[in-house]
Amino acid sequence: MVQTLPYGAWPSPIDSALAAAHDGQPESVGFVGDEAWWTEPRPTEGGRRTLVRRTADGTEETVLPAPWNVRSRVMEYGGRPWAGAMRPEGPLLVFVNFADQRLYVYEPATPGDEPRPLTPLSPVGGGLRWVDPHLHLERGEVWCVLEEFTGDGPTDVRRVAVAVPLDGSAAQDRDAVRELIDARHRFVTGPRLAPDGRRAAWIAWDHPRMPWDGTELIVAEVTGDGTLREPRTVAGGPDESIAQAEWAPDGSLLYAGDGTGWWNLYRDGVPLCPREEEFAGPLWKVGQRWFAPLENGLIAVVHGRGAGRLGILDPERGEVVDTAGPWTEFAPALAVHGSRIVGVGAGPRSAYEVVELDSCTGRARVIGAAHTDPVDPAYYPEPRIRTFTGPAGREIHAHIYPPHHPGHLAPDDELPPYVVWAHGGPTGRAPLVLDLAIAYFTSRGIGVAEVNYGGSTGYGREYRNRLREQWGVVDVEDCAAVALALADEGTADRDRLAVRGGSAGGWTAAVSLTTTDVYACGTIIYPVLDLATWGSGETHDFESRYLETLVGPYDEVPGRYAERSPLEHADRITAPFLLLQGLDDAICPPAQCERFLARLEGRRIPHAYIAFEGEGHGFRRAETMVRALEAELSLYAQVFGLNPPGIPTLELSK
Structure with missing residues (x-):
């Protein structure tokens, strides 16, 4: 029998521990001989990622036990961290271990064998980091990208394609790592060898461009000693993004470029399937x-x-x-x-x-x-793909997840609370997939609206470029337009709207609270809060010039940086908020949160700040995610007047 209870009071089998246990996804798939291998998250094992193989009989085996953590930190977001090959005596594996960022070799079929380091440690800055490895057994080498810090600052770094010997001779000797190209470009992907071994191709770009702004596809000849000579740009440029390149078996060069305004596929410069849709996306991780x-x-x-x-x-x-x-x-x-x-x-x-x-x-x-299904799928949300109209009549894409419970309804005269989710990036997109963190809220009677605001990928370059010099404006306006449209049409309660987001989404949430009166509260997760310092030394090298396209060159528009920064307008916040931060975050450091909170002293705005030891940019540990979800739900309960059963009360400071 269906029971009537107020929104937020519906009992749900999807608790925070269940949502945390199902956070993350498989990544970095590959073949080792006939076997499929991939990496998987382990939230209950300190948030590490392990390597899994599917054997010939169809069983799944964990290749590396704890504490091995297969994950690269190149450009902080990492990328493909492993490669493997099948030999008569069994698989040979190379992988990056997160704790020390060294490249290791491992032969899992050899009794008693342990992973052995192939690369040295470095005392300088962030050390030596590796990503996108490719095994070349005939050469006795691993080709990959090296990120090498040259000083203690986050931008004291160089990146270059290198060859690491498989015999371990470079484990203590940096000079034994052979550089394949010069370091003329700030960013590079791993080189791909043509089938005949005579040419190699890779992608490169430089500050201030991000890889979705403009990159170059470079091809070079491979010499007899394995170095790459006479590199030449064959596609791309300052205003065209080449996102991926591969050699076809017949020796032709395939790549995805957005010269038409959409990432389409090309073969030796000839379009293969010209369409107004995307065949690639933003290159956040090397090796995608x-x-x-x-x-x-x-x-x-x-x-x-x-x-x-x-x-x-x-x-x-x-x-x-x-x-x-x-x-x-x-x-x-x-x-x-x-x-x-x-x-x-x-x-x-x-x-x-x-x-x-x-x-x-x-x-x-x-x-x-x-x-x-960890619970009856009847508790899963039933999303709706919607397109809303924003300022100046522009389209805004969103996924709407209404409250949903198989055994409960709300009173007829009550409208549901809604939380607007702003995705990270901001050059990214919220995918329409099952997320138990969303179900955690919808199954209790709280709606969720994921907004793919202007600047999101998946809708062409023109839609993506809406955010150029408009970060903190277009994203905020689009999220607010969706929230208000839901209220105006009677889908959501106008007085019970919230905003939440992490990273760039945390920025959008914070700016929303300082510049609009749309939301009754907000959840701000590892955010950017101070543009001037974030872009001038507080963040990592990869995104250190990102603001030149998102906001504008600082030397030309310094006032814009102050005008949009939530830190400079903390006095405008009147709504309660929750601030969540990892203390090991190198992308959005906790210092920004601490300065923001200092500006709020004496203002008596209800809020909570929870900082997590051992967490970086993106929470990975089960216990962290449990506490974060429960704290977020408690915030909404207190502000919206909800009564979710069994949720610890978050103490809000004033």
Whole structure:
């Protein structure tokens, strides 16, 4: 029997521990011989990532036990951290260990073998870091990207493609690491060898551009001693983003570029499937892969408009056939072997899982990290894809998750509270996939609106460029427009609206609270709060010039930095808020939160600040996520007058 209870009072089987246990997703899929391998999160094991393999009999095995943590810190967001090859005596694995950022080699089939370091430690700055490894057994080397700190400052760094010897001779000797190219560019991806071994291709870019603004696709000849000579730019430039490049089996060069305003695929400069949709995305992590060429000439692609479906492109016909199944969103992680394609897919009713597609038969199946329903799926939210109208008539894309419970309804005269979620990046997108953190709220009677505000990816370069010099304006306006539209149409309670976000979304939440009266409260998670200091030494090198496109060059518009920074306008906040921060965050450091809170002293605004030891940018430990979710729900309960059962009360300071 369906019972009537106020919104926020619905009992839910989706508790914070359950949501935390299902946070994160598989990443970095690859083949080792015939076996599919990938990395997986372990929230209950200190938030580490382990490596998993699917053996010939179909079982999943953890390759590396705790405390090994397969994760790179290059550009702080990392990237592909491992590579493997199958030899007669068993698999050979190289991987980056998060704790010391050294590159290790490991032979799991050898009894008693332990991972052995291939690279040295460095006492300078952030040390030596490695990402995007590729094994070249015939050369006895691993080709990858080295990030090398040259001083103690976050921007005292160089990046270069290198070859690391597999014999361990570089484990204590930096000079034994062979540099493949000069360090003329600030940022590079790992070089890809052509099938004949005579050419290599990689992507490079420089400050102040971000990789989605403009990159260069570079090709060089491979000499007899394995160095790369006569590099030349073959595609891309200051206003064209090349997001990925791969060699096809026939020796042609494939790449994804957005010269038309959409990331489309090209072969040696010729478009293969010109469409107003995306076949790639923002290169936040080195080694992301939106397409992969097959031996038969077909190409596996992740593509779509506002979504990332998995399909097979026939480049001769320019046609794409999509995978049948429940997966509506695939991550930029593809690997191919023969006719097999492996990716990471999810949908509104399932979390991310490892999916294999046979390109010959069209059959798709889950082969790893299979989604299992931890509760009755009747408790999952039922999202709606919506397009709203914002200022100047511009379109705003959003996913609306109304409150939903199979056994409870609210009184007819009550409208539900809603929380607007602003995604990070800001050059990113909220995917339409099952997220138990969202279900944690909707199953209790609190709606969620994920807003893909102007600046989001997936809708073309023009939509992405709406945020140029407008960060803190367009994102804030779009989120507010969605919130108010929901209230105006009678979907949400105008007096019970909240905003929340992490990283760049934390910025949007904080600016929203200092510049609008739309929200009754907000949750601000590891945010940017002070533009001037964030861009001038408080953040890491990768994003240190990001603000030149998001806000404008500081030398030209210094007033804009002060005008938009929440730190400078803390006196305008009148709504209660929760501030969550990792103390090891190198991207949005806790010092910004501390200065922000100091500006609030004596203002008697109800708030709470929770700082987590051992957490960086993005919470990974189960206990952290449990406390964060419960604190957030308690904030809404106190401000909205809700009564969620079994939730600890968050103490709000004044």
